Amino acid sequence: MGMTIGKKPELLAPAGNLEKLKFAIHYGADAVYIGGKQFGLRAKAGNFSFEDMEEGVAFANKYGAKVYVAANIIAHNENLEGAHEYFKKLYDIGIAAVIVADPALISACRESAPNLEVHISTQASIANWRTVQFWKNQGIPRVVLAREVSLEEIKEMKEKVDIEIEAFVHGAMCISYSGRCVLSNHMTARDANRGGCAQSCRWNYDLFEDGTDGSVSISDRADEAYTMSSKDLSMVEHLPDLIHAGVDSLKIEGRMKSIHYVATVVNVYRKIIDTYFEDPANYQLDPEWVDEIWKAAQRSLTTAFYYNEPTEKDQLFGKPDRITKYDFAGLVLEYDEATQIATIQQRNSFKVGDEIEFFGPNFYHFKQTIKEIWNEHGEKMDIAKHPMMITKVKVDQPVRYYDMMRKSK
Amino acid sequence: MNTSYRPELVATARDLKEVKVLAEAGADAILVGHQKYGLRVTGDFGLEDIEQAVLFLHGLNKKIYVVTNAIFHNQDLIDLPHYFERLVELKVDGIVCGDPSVFPILDEMGKFIPVFWNPETLSTNFETLKFWQKQGIQRAILSNELALDAIFEIKQELELPIEIQIHGMTCIFQSKRKLVSNYYHHIEDVNNQEKYDRDKKLHLKEPKKEDTNYPVFEDFNGTHIMSNEDLCMIEHLEPLIDKRIDSLRINGILQSRSYNEAIVKLYREAIDLCMSDLYQYKSFQFLNRVRESLGAIKSEERKLGTGFYFKEQIY
Ligand code: SF4
Numbered sequence: 001m002g003m004t005i006g007k008k009p010e011l012l013a014p015a016g017n018l019e020k021l022k023f024a025i026h027y028g029a030d031a032v033y034i035g036g037k038q039f040g041l042r043a044k045a046g047n048f049s050f051e052d053m054e055e056g057v058a059f060a061n062k063y064g065a066k067v068y069v070a071a072n073i074i075a076h077n078e079n080l081e082g083a084h085e086y087f088k089k090l091y092d093i094g095i096a097a098v099i100v101a102d103p104a105l106i107s108a109c110r111e112s113a114p115n116l117e118v119h120i121s122t123q124a125s126i127a128n129w130r131t132v133q134f135w136k137n138q139g140i141p142r143v144v145l146a147r148e149v150s151l152e153e154i155k156e157m158k159e160k161v162d163i164e165i166e167a168f169v170h171g172a173m174c175i176s177y178s179g180r181c182v183l184s185n186h187m188t189a190r191d192a193n194r195g196g197c198a199q200s201c202r203w204n205y206d207l208f209e210d211g212t213d214g215s216v217s218i219s220d221r222a223d224e225a226y227t228m229s230s231k232d233l234s235m236v237e238h239l240p241d242l243i244h245a246g247v248d249s250l251k252i253e254g255r256m257k258s259i260h261y262v263a264t265v266v267n268v269y270r271k272i273i274d275t276y277f278e279d280p281a282n283y284q285l286d287p288e289w290v291d292e293i294w295k296a297a298q299r300s301l302t303t304a305f306y307y308n309e310p311t312e313k314d315q316l317f318g319k320p321d322r323i324t325k326y327d328f329a330g331l332v333l334e335y336d337e338a339t340q341i342a343t344i345q346q347r348n349s350f351k352v353g354d355e356i357e358f359f360g361p362n363f364y365h366f367k368q369t370i371k372e373i374w375n376e377h378g379e380k381m382d383i384a385k386h387p388m389m390i391t392k393v394k395v396d397q398p399v400r401y402y403d404m405m406r407k408s409k
Numbered sequence: 410m411n412t413s414y415r416p417e418l419v420a421t422a423r424d425l426k427e428v429k430v431l432a433e434a435g436a437d438a439i440l441v442g443h444q445k446y447g448l449r450v451t452g453d454f455g456l457e458d459i460e461q462a463v464l465f466l467h468g469l470n471k472k473i474y475v476v477t478n479a480i481f482h483n484q485d486l487i488d489l490p491h492y493f494e495r496l497v498e499l500k501v502d503g504i505v506c507g508d509p510s511v512f513p514i515l516d517e518m519g520k521f522i523p524v525f526w527n528p529e530t531l532s533t534n535f536e537t538l539k540f541w542q543k544q545g546i547q548r549a550i551l552s553n554e555l556a557l558d559a560i561f562e563i564k565q566e567l568e569l570p571i572e573i574q575i576h577g578m579t580c581i582f583q584s585k586r587k588l589v590s591n592y593y594h595h596i597e598d599v600n601n602q603e604k605y606d607r608d609k610k611l612h613l614k615e616p617k618k619e620d621t622n623y624p625v626f627e628d629f630n631g632t633h634i635m636s637n638e639d640l641c642m643i644e645h646l647e648p649l650i651d652k653r654i655d656s657l658r659i660n661g662i663l664q665s666r667s668y669n670e671a672i673v674k675l676y677r678e679a680i681d682l683c684m685s686d687l688y689q690y691k692s693f694q695f696l697n698r699v700r701e702s703l704g705a706i707k708s709e710e711r712k713l714g715t716g717f718y719f720k721e722q723i724y
Contacts, residue, residue, distance in 0.1 A: 076555065077534045077562050104536030124531075128481045130510030137513065146480070148585040153483045177480055177631075180530055180583045185554050186636060187615060189722050193530060193554075196724030201582075203616055207592065207625075210610035215710075222596035226613060228588050305585070312591035312599075 008277050010249040013266045020262050021056045026402050027263045027361050028270030031066040033099060038086055039071035041195045042255045050089060057094040066096035072121040074193035075102050083108035091116040117141055123179040129157040136163045147173055151245045151306050158246030169235040170265055171253020175201045175228045202229045229316040234301035236293045237285055239272045260328035263404055264296035271363040295326050329356055330405040335398060342395045350407055351383035360403035368396040417656040418680060420673050423452025427666060428462045434670050435677025438472035444629040447476030449580055451662045456495050463499050478507030478527050479630050490514055497522045512544050523547040535566035542569055553579040557718045561652045570655035575642040576672055577660030582634035589627050622710045624663050638714035643699055646683045671706045
């Protein structure tokens, strides 16, 4: 490590399952957060059994990385059962911290696993320094802030309270204060605060003004539905600002996102953090990092509340921006230097003539055209269309195990 | 068994006039506040108004609570200690809070004022409320998204008084963003300075559901979307009283004065009857009369319902 100014923040990545955990860490995350089978909000995010967690922790340990478990539901009475055993088990497995929103689960964790760190989730909407101080007084070492706070506000929190602050740098966002939206409960009888969110905020509504002679549909008049979707957060162009504000952990959203997404986003932020700390005075944004982020983007991007209160420009109105989407086409398993042939496990169909891009940790990447493909038995093929099939591909530059091959959709 | 049980009927008021009307209509306690400190208050009370309301209500031996449960940002904290000091001096009977910042602030002030806990969607189980009890709260106000069984279990497990909403709209969404202005700015004119507040009477309809009506408005705390149905538990008071729920709240937000007055009167009568003569309360005559009265005062667009009290949710 060279000379650094200030403390290097942690890069914290989502991992919806064991494979994503491995990619996130291999691509440079200092820590990952996962969900278990209980108490987590992402009911559909795959989620880890205790065995998976054990394997994940063992893998993380090899890299010196940490594993956190999100237990961020707002529990009802009947959900409390088993919490004590659960936290005790997490501690025994070697989980570094749990991310909790409901004080009931803080109490359970305190009692059954007093040495397991508790971080307060963004679901608790922590938006001011006194609330941060409250949690500090409760012995909480880290808070995840509400997405509604600005950089100025974070700075003040850090000045006034000695506590670790975790803040989102990238990903999709609730348009509501987290935890304060029960649209899904009302519209679909699914409890958003226990993982049942139906993304009702992203639906098209009709807005009416109630006048003296009845209701008038504004949406009809404007010929555009009423929507509330936010663009996705990205601080890729402004990371040093978060570092200067004193953020201790930079969090990427997306336990439901693909391996390609996680690896790409982690890779970019890792590169930015490392570049910055190598030489803070001469740091400059490389447009390539931004290009790379767009390869994983699913919506247009915004800096949300960090600089100003978001306006209509930070919402997804009108026709969506065109974004080229990419598929994870193949995973490099082996590389033979002598023949320049890579063994690739197919993840999405690719064929001879495709323009593809290889990329790997440390922001390594290059583009090429696929010239030849062979199957396991050395027979030539035009197309690799079977999921997970093993192929051989001639590559223009060296690749390594865990490098990925992407192609535009 | 505590034989002196009598549920408290709490109602929200938009101004001094409504404080008086609703107190006389039979409310035992009135909720007031200002949007700068409280979420979805029905009208904005300055400190002088609060002082007047305290004098009036205390004269009638009734209570006044001040809503201060906004999700505060650093900037909002600056006046907060002063505001709390004044509320203590004015002898309000409690403040309704939902942001943990109030605990260190009140600690430093070193003065006592009863804190009622209402973080809206987050008061969902008894262990959570026991945690806040340790921080000193004097009353637990439960989330609206609970089934009655869950409420009764909380009542059983918790030594604190509990309060639930029994009538009116409930909030189902709060964003810090100006989600109505943003839409108008997008479709019409970026420079339009219009206020899309409570008086503007806007509502949303769900896609392909013609009969839905979700009121929406903006204020100091952002954008609020309210429920499609008005909660109405007037026919289901028996189990609430049987289980000795301490406080029953009527939320009068976005309703007319005459409606609120009539509703408070109706609940006063129903509660008293349910306590004194259960047989009469459950009689067809009484229920018919209640339904007729409700039919006469309720607006056409608003449906009445029982919210989540008898409904199961999946997740
Ligand atoms: S509906 Fe939207 S704002 Fe509400 S919880 Fe779901 S994603 Fe968040």
